[in-house]
Amino acid sequence: MEHPQTFTLNLPPGDFAAYIFDCDGTLADTMPTHYKAWMAALGEHGRDFPEAMFYELGGVPTARIVEILNERHGHSLPVEATVAHKESLFLEMSSQIAAIEPVVSLARQYHGHKPLAVASGGHRRIVMNTLRALGISDLFQAIVCSEDYRRGKPAPDPFLEAALRLDVAPESCLVFEDTATGIAAATAAGMQSVLVPTPHR
Numbered sequence: 001m002e003h004p005q006t007f008t009l010n011l012p013p014g015d016f017a018a019y020i021f022d023c024d025g026t027l028a029d030t031m032p033t034h035y036k037a038w039m040a041a042l043g044e045h046g047r048d049f050p051e052a053m054f055y056e057l058g059g060v061p062t063a064r065i066v067e068i069l070n071e072r073h074g075h076s077l078p079v080e081a082t083v084a085h086k087e088s089l090f091l092e093m094s095s096q097i098a099a100i101e102p103v104v105s106l107a108r109q110y111h112g113h114k115p116l117a118v119a120s121g122g123h124r125r126i127v128m129n130t131l132r133a134l135g136i137s138d139l140f141q142a143i144v145c146s147e148d149y150r151r152g153k154p155a156p157d158p159f160l161e162a163a164l165r166l167d168v169a170p171e172s173c174l175v176f177e178d179t180a181t182g183i184a185a186a187t188a189a190g191m192q193s194v195l196v197p198t199p200h201r
Contacts, residue, residue, distance in 0.1 A: 007102055009176075012192050017172035019110055020162045020186075021103065021140075023120040025058060025178035026196045028130045029098040030090075037093060038065075041086035048073045055198075059121050059153050059181035061146055062086060087126055094133045103176055103196055107139050117142040117162035119175075121152050142166050153181045156189035163189070 024030045035054050039046045048069055057065055066079045110116055117140055120127045124145040131137035142165035149157035156170075163170045175186035175193040186193035 007197050009102055009106065009194055009196065011194055012174070014192075016114070016174040016192075018115040018117065018163065018166045018168040019107070019174050019176070020117045020119050020159055020166075020191070021107060021176045022059075022178060022182050022196075023118050023122060023127050023130055025100075025198070026176050026182075027100060027103050027107065027118070027136065028134055029100050029199050030130055031055070031058070031199075033093050033096050034090060036096075037086050037090035040089050041082060042069075042077075045069065045073070045075055045077065048075070058179040061121055061152050062123070064152075087123065090126060091129055094129050097130055097133050099134045099136075100196065100199060104134065104136060106176075107136065111139045115142075115166040115168060116140045117144060117166050119144045119158040119162040121146055121158065123147065153179075153185035154188065156185050159186055159189040159191055163191075 021027050024034065035051060038049060038054065042049055062083045063079050066077050066082045069075055070077055107116060118127065122145060124147055127143065127145050128137060142162055144158050144162045146152060149161050151157045159175060160170060163173050170190045173191045175191050176196055177183050177186060177193055178196040178198060183193050183195055
């Protein structure tokens with residue numbers, strides 16, 4: 001088990017009507033597990049997907065990552081089959097997921113006082129599995145996943161959909177995100193945001 005992540009989050013001043021959390025890298029330290037699943041799914045092509053590139057593409061939908069690997073390296077990896085394989089491997093490894101404690105404890109603190117949502121670029125099955133692995137799926141009134149909107153981050157759609165489901169004006173929401181892509185999406189949605197630091201490896 002890795003050391004728990006400890007850091008202090010600086011929240012912008014003011015009272016927010018609702019709080020919206022990204023999942024991977026924000027509530028859950030899933031990134032190392034996602035990368036392991038990618039390596040297993042890509043096999044010999046894994047060498048074309050170094051860890052730095054994986055982190056660079058944080059927040060990009062899984063299918064799009066397969067397309068990027070095909071475009072850049074001339075591979076013909078079947079997109080849907082590769083995504084399905086990678087996600088089933090990730091599900092098998094989900095017991096390895098650790099909570100990002102400072103963010104999860106904030107969510108627990110707000111639970112019951114303010115409406116909370118998750119807005120993720122992941123597939124619902126995977127996101128729910130992660131939240132359940134951490135025992136926090138019942139903290140959120142709305143869980144927005146890639147099936148629930150047309151344009152992913154950096155477009156504002158995931159966050160706007162979350163605000164809509166919580167019945168709160170976008171500008172009254174505070175977003176917690178760990179990637180530049182996610183922060184850009186929050187800004188595009190007219191929301192203030194907090195950047196969650198990348199966990200120490």
